[in-house]
Amino acid sequence: MSKTLKKRKNHWTNKVHESVLCRNEEGELGLELKGGAENGQFPVIGELLPGTAVCHSGKLWTDELLLEVNDTPVAGLTTRDVHAVVKHSKDPVRLKCVKQGWCTVACKGVCYI
Numbered sequence: 001m002s003k004t005l006k007k008r009k010n011h012w013t014n015k016v017h018e019s020v021l022c023r024n025e026e027g028e029l030g031l032e033l034k035g036g037a038e039n040g041q042f043p044v045i046g047e048l049l050p051g052t053a054v055c056h057s058g059k060l061w062t063d064e065l066l067l068e069v070n071d072t073p074v075a076g077l078t079t080r081d082v083h084a085v086v087k088h089s090k091d092p093v094r095l096k097c098v099k100q101g102w103c104t105v106a107c108k109g110v111c112y113i
Contacts, residue, residue: 012098016067019058020092029086029093033066036079042066043074043082045097056092061099068096 021029032046043066066082067075070089074082086093 012101015101016096016098017058019060019095019097020056021060021095022056022092031060033079033082033086036082037076038078038080043077043079044100045095060095060097064097064099066095066097068094070094 021031023029030049032049033043034046035041035044045060045062045064045066048060048062065075067073069082069085070093072085072089074085077085
């Protein structure tokens with residue numbers, strides 16, 4: 001197997017996972033969003049409010065990068081825009097996320113993927 005193919009096995013896109021949530025009676029998903037383009041960051045899953053989010057499949061952790069909401073890319077959007085995408089998404093809401101990690105090349109500080 002070539003070196004290129006071996007490197008792709010460890011690519012961050014292989015770590016992306018999907019969680020499926022439904023809104024509660026109040027129409028909320030029960031999670032906080034942090035980060036956003038206005039802060040120079042990706043949207044990040046914040047605090048998960050206990051007992052409010054109904055997760056049908058997958059797992060969701062705090063401090064994960066939010067990449068897509070129902071197949072709509074949200075990387076590069078402000079928090080306000082991400083809220084609008086979530087608000088106008090139909091149930092069930094599918095979130096594609098990836099855990100933040102350290103850069104594998106020499107760099108200064110944390111590299112967000």
